[in-house]
Amino acid sequence: MSKVLSGIRIADFTHVLSGPIATHFLCLMGADVIKIESPEGGDTMRNYGTDQSGMAPPFIAVNAGKRSIALDLKSEAGLESARRLLATCDVVVENFRPGVMDRLGLSHETCRKLNPNIIYCSISGYGQFGELRNNPAIDQIIQSTSGLMSLTGEPSTPPIRIGFPVVDTFTGLLAAFAIMSSLLRRERSGEGQYIDVAMFDAALVMMISILGPYLINGIKPEKQGNRGFSMSPTADTFPTKQGSITLGAVRQEQFERLCKAIGRPDLIADPRYADRKSRIENAGSLRESVIEGLASRTAEEWEPLLNAVSVAAGVVREIPDVAAQSHLTDRHLKLPVAFPGFSLEQVEVLNAGFLFAQDAPGIDRPPPRLGEHTEEIMRELDMPTV
């Protein structure tokens, strides 16, 4: 068959990040995603910082493959077109503040009258009801209020923001999962669904490995720098002759192999490092010795040497080095998209991050210019083009 969502049409009222990421995943699975955008500028992500071209790279990254119809939802004609469009759609996704879709006349109730089996997904900061619903919610704020910022860094450092909008991304994927589940449910039962996704709630679920145990044992989680959950001083990040490397030596035999590999077999017999407990107690001096041992080679040199003796090791890489690896091509992580008229003629966008043996995810169209498909979609709806 063709892609799993081919023939599924999505009315996409979202903007900026969490919503467009949700529909991006659905687009990769073959859905016909139609962005409904205001004729005045459209999705604000089109323009970003000094890039006022309407095709800023962060917009391209999550909107390639979609179509765009420009509609003024505050005019009766625009609203009527939206309603005609909605009657043909399987899914609605929106991420306005709670109440805005109602005021526009596009509430879940209204959409269900137009299309009884519609799947309607609202994404917001704190959800569609409750005392927090009107609080402002950008990624940075949710990282603060959800506890995310309290978990990263050394015990003594102030709270640190995860340096990219991880909440938007996790929320988008979670919404895509909820929508995919609802499409399966509709396939089996014929019924639509209403889905209420909140960035705050998604952030809590993202911390399941921390918040889950806390709900059971009530032990306050503490920041622990770059050490892993074992708290082993040799499961940490270290400087080398050039670059940093993360090691995962926790068990006794891993510790011993590490000591030999870095030319410090003497550490094995040192009573201060005799077992896991004593190593944790003497973490400071052990760390110094490991740093001395690692100083003879670069991180790139150490990585294969240590992995070869079964000491888990990974170079701390920066984005340009990561992106240059052939792995990204071998694993179809980058999708080349022809982009006639854009400065580059072709761009690469990220794929879904998993491989299918059949009907692989992917897209082959550039992101739409604002309103690029207005006439095309109006024709599909048998509506006169304005």
Place this chain on the structure above:
Amino acid sequence: MSKVLSGIRIADFTHVLSGPIATHFLCLMGADVIKIESPEGGDTMRNYGTDQSGMAPPFIAVNAGKRSIALDLKSEAGLESARRLLATCDVVVENFRPGVMDRLGLSHETCRKLNPNIIYCSISGYGQFGELRNNPAIDQIIQSTSGLMSLTGEPSTPPIRIGFPVVDTFTGLLAAFAIMSSLLRRERSGEGQYIDVAMFDAALVMMISILGPYLINGIKPEKQGNRGFSMSPTADTFPTKQGSITLGAVRQEQFERLCKAIGRPDLIADPRYADRKSRIENAGSLRESVIEGLASRTAEEWEPLLNAVSVAAGVVREIPDVAAQSHLTDRHLKLPVAFPGFSLEQVEVLNAGFLFAQDAPGIDRPPPRLGEHTEEIMRELDMPTV
């Protein structure tokens, strides 16, 4: 109808974190998830640090609602039971190192012979093929090699680990999304699927808002501390009289409202802060003035005051304060699960993070003891219990 995945049976060969999180999401949607565990200890996550009870809280958090069958897959009897079980399952999920399922005699090819329409999902560090496939891959290592660690912190600070296993969690949700997509595809076409999910690939997709633009413009992303992407000095995290607060004042009118709210209207007229560009140039002195203004109240006091004048503000909270909020109950984020015989008699586990109007996600059973359902499942398979 009942939950979307009721009647769907999943053979769960996963352990520790990414795999169990994938099947946790599917369990919340109603699937019958059967953990196939080694009789010698089972999932290593059952015991964690000093907790050797077999029911460590991090295990409970992602395994409630599942069943457990203890099978020695290295014995012919155990393998035969596994094969009989697989013939009744819709989905297989495994997260061994690449090649282990083959060696056990449970490869995708074998499973497909037992069950032609099976959906088989392998989760690994770097994927099932390619030169990186045998590299060790725990969350901390992937955070290093994927570039994740290079993005968080101040420009001058060394790389910082996100303080919880975010890659495991994102990978688990991504695998759940891929499996849900494949279940819909099977519903429509009758066909099974093979899915190859890699933690490294998932980490790259998680950074789509950074890596996506980089693939287009080639501009190396730099760490920017707690400032948002606007780089506005008033979209940052600040100390207060007590606790820290994150503000999102970017636009001119937001800046002006902030200055008035903190009793520093004089800053508006200061030529150093006349517009966005000059505020970025004079970020240091502006930050000092804002900190002075905020020193009169606590973060908890400032949050409602600032939000009321439409300056986005969020207290940097820690996990205990987050978990205590009624929001978690109001939004069904916590599922109470009776747990007879466990020290608490009842535990709470996190729900899926989204709300459905119909057939809400959830579970109502505790996590299984190792092999708790061996006899029950053997009876279902018409197999003699050993």
